[in-house]
Amino acid sequence: MKVEIFRNARMDNLSYLIFDAESGSCAVIDPSWSYREIISFIEKEELSLKAVLLTHGHYDHCDMTDGLEKTQADLYLGREDIFLMPKPPKKYFPLKDGLEISVCPKIRVKCIYTPGHSPGSYCFLCRDLLFTGDTLFPGCCGRVDLPGSDPKLMRHSLLKLSALPPETRIYSGHYYNGGQSSIEKELKDNPCFLSIDNEDSFINEIL
Ligand SMILES: [Fe+2]
Incomplete structure (x- = not known):
């Protein structure tokens, strides 16, 4: 499985294309x-887009998704975030905690429900890669002062992520602090994890 990373200067968003070079199947x-860059890459590599996965419904993550819908790829998102989307999709598959999405036999994506930044935030685990959207960044976690945010739920979501194998690699939704890390590194020096055992300390830390 390969990962192609796309960085956009507008809000330093990171988009990811995961693909199997052998079968040509991919997901974004x-x-x-x-x-546009993603479509160009798919065409150049002669890939077949099977799925579009949204970590959450904020416009800087889901914008332009309607263009990708024309490819007939299945769109997946948390239904709790529909209210946040500027252009809610006509057709989509709702994410569920533990759902496994089969992009192809070699690429299976496990969905982990991680509300807190938004009520419908999800992380996607694919082998040892964790795509965290705006839930977890190197050195910090996502904002919890937005409509639908909940700091207590964020704590529970991070507790869930802290239980993943330490070697799990993190690919976050923005290029903050480089955008990539590992669970092991974050457990050691991310202030959100360091205060996670106590709810009051955690909320003080992140608000
Ligand atoms: Fe966000």
């Missing part, structure tokens, strides 16, 4: 404003 995570 948070296409955002890199939509």
